[in-house]
Amino acid sequence: MTTEGVILNSSQPEQQNAGQSNAEQLKAARQARYSPGQSAHKFSLYLYPLLALALLLLVNLLLDPQFFSLQWQDGRLYGPLIDIVNRSAPVALLAIGMSLVIATGGIDLSVGAVMAICGAVCANLLLLGDWSIPAVIGLAVLTGLACGLVNGVMVSYLGIQPIVATLVLMVAGRGVAQLLNQGQIVTFQNPDFAALGSGDFLGLPVPVWLVLLALLVMQLLLRRTALGLFIEAVGCNAKASRYLGIDDKGIKLSVYLLTGCCAALAGIVATADIQGSDANNAGLWLELDAILAVVIGGAALTGGRFSLPRAVIGVLIIQALSTTIVVSGLPAKFNLLIKALVILLVLMLQSELFRNQLKALFSFGKAHGGKA
Amino acid sequence: MSRTYLPLWITFALVLLMFAAGASQFDGFASLRVVTNLISDNAFLLVTALGMTLVILSGGIDLSVGSVIALSGVAAALLIGPYQWHPLLAFALILPCAALFGAAMGALIQYYQLQPFIVTLAGMFLARGMATLLSEESVAIEHPFYDAVAEFGLELPDGGWLGATSLLTIALVLLMLVLTHYSRFGSYVYALGGNSQSAQLMGVPVARTTILLYASSSMLAAMAGIIFSFYTYSGYALAAVGVELDAIAAVVIGGTLLTGGSGFIMGTVLGVLLMGLIQTYINFDGSLSSWWSKIVIGALLFFFIALQKLLSHKWQHKAGSKA
Numbered sequence: 001m002t003t004e005g006v007i008l009n010s011s012q013p014e015q016q017n018a019g020q021s022n023a024e025q026l027k028a029a030r031q032a033r034y035s036p037g038q039s040a041h042k043f044s045l046y047l048y049p050l051l052a053l054a055l056l057l058l059v060n061l062l063l064d065p066q067f068f069s070l071q072w073q074d075g076r077l078y079g080p081l082i083d084i085v086n087r088s089a090p091v092a093l094l095a096i097g098m099s100l101v102i103a104t105g106g107i108d109l110s111v112g113a114v115m116a117i118c119g120a121v122c123a124n125l126l127l128l129g130d131w132s133i134p135a136v137i138g139l140a141v142l143t144g145l146a147c148g149l150v151n152g153v154m155v156s157y158l159g160i161q162p163i164v165a166t167l168v169l170m171v172a173g174r175g176v177a178q179l180l181n182q183g184q185i186v187t188f189q190n191p192d193f194a195a196l197g198s199g200d201f202l203g204l205p206v207p208v209w210l211v212l213l214a215l216l217v218m219q220l221l222l223r224r225t226a227l228g229l230f231i232e233a234v235g236c237n238a239k240a241s242r243y244l245g246i247d248d249k250g251i252k253l254s255v256y257l258l259t260g261c262c263a264a265l266a267g268i269v270a271t272a273d274i275q276g277s278d279a280n281n282a283g284l285w286l287e288l289d290a291i292l293a294v295v296i297g298g299a300a301l302t303g304g305r306f307s308l309p310r311a312v313i314g315v316l317i318i319q320a321l322s323t324t325i326v327v328s329g330l331p332a333k334f335n336l337l338i339k340a341l342v343i344l345l346v347l348m349l350q351s352e353l354f355r356n357q358l359k360a361l362f363s364f365g366k367a368h369g370g371k372a
Numbered sequence: 373m374s375r376t377y378l379p380l381w382i383t384f385a386l387v388l389l390m391f392a393a394g395a396s397q398f399d400g401f402a403s404l405r406v407v408t409n410l411i412s413d414n415a416f417l418l419v420t421a422l423g424m425t426l427v428i429l430s431g432g433i434d435l436s437v438g439s440v441i442a443l444s445g446v447a448a449a450l451l452i453g454p455y456q457w458h459p460l461l462a463f464a465l466i467l468p469c470a471a472l473f474g475a476a477m478g479a480l481i482q483y484y485q486l487q488p489f490i491v492t493l494a495g496m497f498l499a500r501g502m503a504t505l506l507s508e509e510s511v512a513i514e515h516p517f518y519d520a521v522a523e524f525g526l527e528l529p530d531g532g533w534l535g536a537t538s539l540l541t542i543a544l545v546l547l548m549l550v551l552t553h554y555s556r557f558g559s560y561v562y563a564l565g566g567n568s569q570s571a572q573l574m575g576v577p578v579a580r581t582t583i584l585l586y587a588s589s590s591m592l593a594a595m596a597g598i599i600f601s602f603y604t605y606s607g608y609a610l611a612a613v614g615v616e617l618d619a620i621a622a623v624v625i626g627g628t629l630l631t632g633g634s635g636f637i638m639g640t641v642l643g644v645l646l647m648g649l650i651q652t653y654i655n656f657d658g659s660l661s662s663w664w665s666k667i668v669i670g671a672l673l674f675f676f677i678a679l680q681k682l683l684s685h686k687w688q689h690k691a692g693s694k695a
Binding site for chain 2: 107109154158159160161163164165167168169170171172173174175176178179183279288291292295300301302333334335336337338339340341343344347348350351353
């Protein structure tokens, strides 16, 4: 039995029709309890997301033999692979924050709107002209933190259900961004700031470095301190962790703050990339992509577990998929359909029953798939 | 006052408060016309939210409803227009297909133990993708049946008018009230949301119930799509984007817990009415720019959720100390 199965069984022990006996489930639950995600089954946790990514890249290679080619031009790497990594930067930043919120059993629907607000803040400050770039970035991040504070207070101290609490900011936030822009698309000319979105550093695009930096800082913050453990504890059982002396409300507040901060960074990258702020479309529906990426990375929405690298792999899968559809030359109207089917397939691969059915299919050549 | 119905009464009080606020500020707000318009403007949202209530009561969620509304609208428009079907025949094809779509999602959730949020998110992409595939442009509907339905209705005093779709919606509300609160299926759904392990041990047919309730949610969403097509006389693949979130918000404002097992159909009706009243209030005001109206909707949403939370907390505390 792989750890994937263990996760599913431990989060939903009540579902007994997965074709397992009680003894097996008990064993699985025990294993889940005594292997805290990090050490024993690390490899198999990464296996299926990485397998899906590799498959997608392989399809791209078949469609376009030049797909893996990398060129060095003007001190920077160019190539389809770099494009994928670069384009996934905003969603990757969102997914890093979203992982933590989801680990506490919450969800943040407002990140797209927060991106739009922070983008609008950047564009308007740059348009004023007398603000230095670090100050602009600082204010945008502060704005993101303020949005996170609103969400966090609603969820942890007012006890409002996360999906509704963050829905408030999702609706109102876009209004705030439009208010800042006065309903216009605000554009600016600032090569230094634009470099954050389209510049390069040591051969790689700046957004990629930002993602790596965020990943590193967050990973250190979460795994080298007890914070990550606390987050997972609160996600498993908020009441029990309160009795253990963990400030569960504070932990919940802090993950929304971190998510707000990540959304601000994503907003900065997106704004710098197009050198303007479009309050209507900046970050629109990206929250769904971020949530999807986290789940493709193997996290349960019920909380209790997170992995930032796997969430980023999830983002790469989604971006590689979009690229594949473009490379394949299919009309744009097929995009959503193919996206939906591939996502279903990736999710099914994580279901143990489906994998067993696949095995049975191959060993007997019997025609009974699982897809609906 | 019974504690079970407390969230319901609080939401009811908030609806009255919102109505009173509108009536005190604007002439003509307190009329039967506003009330009946409230029902006909929000009929499709209400029907969607009914299905959503069922799903949320079971501890799940259905994000695909907005796309299913668009898909059924486009399918109806195409069948009636280019393919020259009679609307009723088209509906007779669309509703079972939608039920099958929902049942497939339910089966994935049940048998493959995938998370409802993600399965229905994929369902949302799938339905929207199929709708765009059918037609990327808005398809107009012109049929004598649609005209006949538009003329049919119940004339009320004070400018009130309950059209055919409003009457259908009210009938569906009554049906869902009975189904949820007075049928075996309804108690299965509550049991599932309370604790699906216990439900299974109690002998609740968990698999059948899960599949059935996602099927009914999709079917109600398709019904909402048809109602929406009577409202707009067209089908459009990009219609009803984000309606799933409105429906979820309405269900939650109505006092249903997202964790499942607790809530009421009437609560959802009140939740939809409250959201509709907020919109009506903003329309009556008329001076708000589109961004201010978004901010005000968000603020009012927050105000009502927080107030509801506060009141139910306080009253429960009071009741607890008395007992």
